[in-house]
Amino acid sequence: MNAPSPYTLPFVETKAMRHIISILLENESGALSRVAGLFSARGYNIESLTVAPTEDPSLSRMTIVTTGSDDVIEQITKQLNKLIEVVKLVDLSEAAHIERELMLIKVRAAGKDREEMKRMADIFRGRIIDVTESTYTIELTGDGTKLDAFIEALDKTAILETVRTGASGIARGERVLRV
Amino acid sequence: MKITGTEISGDAVEVSGAEIVVKCLQAEGVEYIFGYPGGAVLFIYDELFKQDKVRHVLVRHEQAAAHAADAYSRASQKVGVCLVTSGPGVTNAVTGIATAYMDSIPMVILSGQVPTHAIGQDAFQEVDAVGITRPCVKHNFLVKDVRELAATIKKAFVIASTGRPGPVLVDIPKDVTVAKTPFHYPDSAAMRSYNPVTKGHPGQIKKAAQLILEAKRPMIYSGGGVILSDSAPLLARLVKTLGFPVTNTLMGLGGYPGDDRQFLGMLGMHGTYEANMAMQHCDVLVAVGARFDDRVIGNPGHFGQVPRKIIHIDVDPSSISKRVKVDVPIVGHVPDVLEELLRQLEPQAAKVDQKALAAWWAQIELWRGRDCLRYDRASAIIKPQLVVEKLYEVTKGDAFITSDVGQHQMWAAQFYKFAKPRRWINSGGLGTMGVGLPYAMGAQLANPGATVACVTGEASFTMCIQELSTCKQYRLPLKIVLLNNRYMGMVRQWQQFFHGNRYSESYMDALPDFVKLAESFGHVGMRIEKPGDVEGALKEAFARKNDLVFMDFLTDQTENVYPMVPGGKGLSEMILSEEL
Numbered sequence: 001m002n003a004p005s006p007y008t009l010p011f012v013e014t015k016a017m018r019h020i021i022s023i024l025l026e027n028e029s030g031a032l033s034r035v036a037g038l039f040s041a042r043g044y045n046i047e048s049l050t051v052a053p054t055e056d057p058s059l060s061r062m063t064i065v066t067t068g069s070d071d072v073i074e075q076i077t078k079q080l081n082k083l084i085e086v087v088k089l090v091d092l093s094e095a096a097h098i099e100r101e102l103m104l105i106k107v108r109a110a111g112k113d114r115e116e117m118k119r120m121a122d123i124f125r126g127r128i129i130d131v132t133e134s135t136y137t138i139e140l141t142g143d144g145t146k147l148d149a150f151i152e153a154l155d156k157t158a159i160l161e162t163v164r165t166g167a168s169g170i171a172r173g174e175r176v177l178r179v
Numbered sequence: 180m181k182i183t184g185t186e187i188s189g190d191a192v193e194v195s196g197a198e199i200v201v202k203c204l205q206a207e208g209v210e211y212i213f214g215y216p217g218g219a220v221l222f223i224y225d226e227l228f229k230q231d232k233v234r235h236v237l238v239r240h241e242q243a244a245a246h247a248a249d250a251y252s253r254a255s256q257k258v259g260v261c262l263v264t265s266g267p268g269v270t271n272a273v274t275g276i277a278t279a280y281m282d283s284i285p286m287v288i289l290s291g292q293v294p295t296h297a298i299g300q301d302a303f304q305e306v307d308a309v310g311i312t313r314p315c316v317k318h319n320f321l322v323k324d325v326r327e328l329a330a331t332i333k334k335a336f337v338i339a340s341t342g343r344p345g346p347v348l349v350d351i352p353k354d355v356t357v358a359k360t361p362f363h364y365p366d367s368a369a370m371r372s373y374n375p376v377t378k379g380h381p382g383q384i385k386k387a388a389q390l391i392l393e394a395k396r397p398m399i400y401s402g403g404g405v406i407l408s409d410s411a412p413l414l415a416r417l418v419k420t421l422g423f424p425v426t427n428t429l430m431g432l433g434g435y436p437g438d439d440r441q442f443l444g445m446l447g448m449h450g451t452y453e454a455n456m457a458m459q460h461c462d463v464l465v466a467v468g469a470r471f472d473d474r475v476i477g478n479p480g481h482f483g484q485v486p487r488k489i490i491h492i493d494v495d496p497s498s499i500s501k502r503v504k505v506d507v508p509i510v511g512h513v514p515d516v517l518e519e520l521l522r523q524l525e526p527q528a529a530k531v532d533q534k535a536l537a538a539w540w541a542q543i544e545l546w547r548g549r550d551c552l553r554y555d556r557a558s559a560i561i562k563p564q565l566v567v568e569k570l571y572e573v574t575k576g577d578a579f580i581t582s583d584v585g586q587h588q589m590w591a592a593q594f595y596k597f598a599k600p601r602r603w604i605n606s607g608g609l610g611t612m613g614v615g616l617p618y619a620m621g622a623q624l625a626n627p628g629a630t631v632a633c634v635t636g637e638a639s640f641t642m643c644i645q646e647l648s649t650c651k652q653y654r655l656p657l658k659i660v661l662l663n664n665r666y667m668g669m670v671r672q673w674q675q676f677f678h679g680n681r682y683s684e685s686y687m688d689a690l691p692d693f694v695k696l697a698e699s700f701g702h703v704g705m706r707i708e709k710p711g712d713v714e715g716a717l718k719e720a721f722a723r724k725n726d727l728v729f730m731d732f733l734t735d736q737t738e739n740v741y742p743m744v745p746g747g748k749g750l751s752e753m754i755l756s757e758e759l
């Protein structure tokens with residue numbers, strides 16, 4: 001026998017990479033649980049999932065961030081496409097794209113920390129959207145790493161609460177995902 | 180979704196949801212519906228009562244309703260339909276639904292649900308049917324508005340029977356069966372999000388034809404997809420045109436005539452030596468409607484050690500390159516792809532390398548010469564293989580054979596040489612014990628007048644034994660071939676091979692007297708204890724055209740199924756009987 005065919009080798013587990021998958025699906029009750037159920041039933045990761053109706057109220061747009069080797073991502077997209085409610089999907093990570101996530105963070109801002117907190121929010125282009133005598137609530141958007149960096153930059157004991165939406169994504173340039 | 184359709188009831192007379200359900204079934208040409216009544220579906224039962232086009236078969240357990248509808252479909256290529264009530268009715272049916280799902284069987288399950296206003300209130304007999312069945316259906320619906328009922332049922336039939344088929348559940352709250360609306364049954368259901376492929380990519384088919392013509396050690400491997408898509412004649416044309424060897428999966432048996440010389444038998448965990456060796460050593464593999472599952476390729480790494488090119492034809496893209504990477508994927512409806520492949524290959528068939536093919540066949544004949552299915556024909560105790568061989572002879576290979584799950588299933592698959600598709604009905608994917616009897620019921624109702632036999636084990640049969648009563652009620656003259664080894668034989672075999680002969684809980688103690696049991700249900704019972712009586716008993720039983728005959732064959736308790744590829748092992752790493 002010659003050298004083994006590269007095709008019939010067992011899957012060489014490629015490194016698990018982060019992918020951001022955008023899905024247009026029927027805006028029907030049950031569609032979300034079908035997608036979520038698919039991920040848990042087949043053991044795929046969900047790092048984050050966001051969903052909301054689009055300008056066409058019969059459709060929802062979902063963004064899923066997942067990690068997996070190439071084979072796993074291929075199966076994920078194939079399995080998602082099999083769901084009856086999935087109209088279209090695209091793996092945004094295959095080309096240039098933009099990701100944004102919104103974070104609301106409530107921090108302690110009393111005494112001498114108050115000024116410092118405001119300065120940090122400014123550096124990260126955050127907006128203070130609610131104020132009490134001892135707290136600020138800051139709104140921050142960006143990609144996940146920027147939000148992580150903001151949290152890193154703060155004194156941990158100052159953080160009272162964080163809420164993150166998970167990533168939403170869209171392709172750069174003229175590529176669009178629509179029916 | 181877009182609905183185009185004809186108005187069946189002409190005027191705008193309002194009818195109830197229950198009547199709509201029955202009218203939809205009539206419009207679909209449904210002949211039998213398998214079911215069991217209960218509170219949530221009483222209005223539907225009332226409508227069934229008022230008509231005689233759709234005939235209802237009353238099973239004795241909802242699991243059997245799903246299995247019988249499933250087998251009705253397998254044996255007829257129509258969509259199977261079952262009807263169950265809410266709560267326990269649905270949960271009982273789940274095993275049957277999952278069984279159909281794993282084997283891609285087109286089926287529509289209508290389930291009753293508590294009234295819409297009671298949903299979520301933990302009402303009496305409420306379960307989240309859509310939630311419970313979600314992972315084991317192709318799709319499911321909860322109908323909350325009677326105006327959507329007919330269109331939803333149409334969608335269910337379309338989704339169940341197109342693309343890769345599968346079960347679809349329609350959950351209908353009781354108040355929806357009472358509410359009224361005019362009835363329109365659409366004749367199609369276009370869904371923007373559901374467009375199964377048909378034609379394969381022409382470029383890919385051309386590449387496949389090229390590879391096939393260059394093959395030195397070719398092999399054709401076909402599965403349940405050939406049966407489901409009614410492509411057996413096309414497969415036979417391909418095999419005959421090329422002169423290649425062919426093997427079938429457990430689900431694919433009957434896809435190619437079992438007694439033909441080019442047929443190497445079933446492959447996989449209990450496949451023949453020649454089929455597994457040819458699969459392992461071929462240089463070009465054509466996979467048709469098969470999915471390289473773990474009972475066929477237990478160890479993809481071992482399989483990949485031999486260089487070969489793989490062409491894979493399947494309607495479901497997610498089946499391709501899931502466990503084994505392929506060179507030429509062709510996503511398409513199997514008959515469309517085979518048609519096109521044949522159109523390209525037939526004029527060029529002379530290009531097949533006949534010298535190489537002859538050498539390959541010589542190798543295969545050597546493997547075949549191992550006679551891997553050999554067993555002790557001189558045994559004083561009945562060998563289970565003998566019973567299946569005689570069953571094949573007595574029925575002239577022309578029966579519908581259902582089986583349960585275990586050793587008997589494998590012997591039936593190995594020794595009954597299926598000549599035609601849809602004759603072999605078993606649970607390949609889920610491996611559900613208990614299917615045998617309800618499967619036989621569905622197969623018989625789909626083929627009145629045909630010979631239907633159920634090859635079963637005493638453990639499996641006991642799981643749906645209550646259906647003997649259904650068989651009496653509907654006068655189903657089934658022939659039950661019980662290979663009674665007083666063990667969960669397949670479990671015992673694994674315990675012998677892999678668990679140091681510790682037969683933990685696999686002995687079937689306290690078995691009933693099956694002859695008396697059959698008689699108590701109003702059937703004929705026979706017990707056969709000697710090899711010399713096997714043939715005569717079968718002849719006698721099959722001569723009783725109008726009776727259900729239960730044959731209790733006392734078989735060798737220690738017999739094992741060979742060859743065997745242990746789980747996770749390579750195809751060529753078989754345990755053969757002679758090696759033990």
Ligand SMILES: Cc1ncc(C[n+]2csc(CCOP(=O)(O)OP(=O)(O)O)c2C)c(N)n1
Nearest residue numbers: 585586587610612636637638639667668669
């Ligand atoms: C519902 C269900 N439970 C358990 C199993 C596991 N199982 C597979 S084969 C088998 C034994 C079957 O025994 P029997 O029906 O007597 O057939 P035999 O193997 O003896 O021919 C068991 C328990 C199964 N397949 N299905």
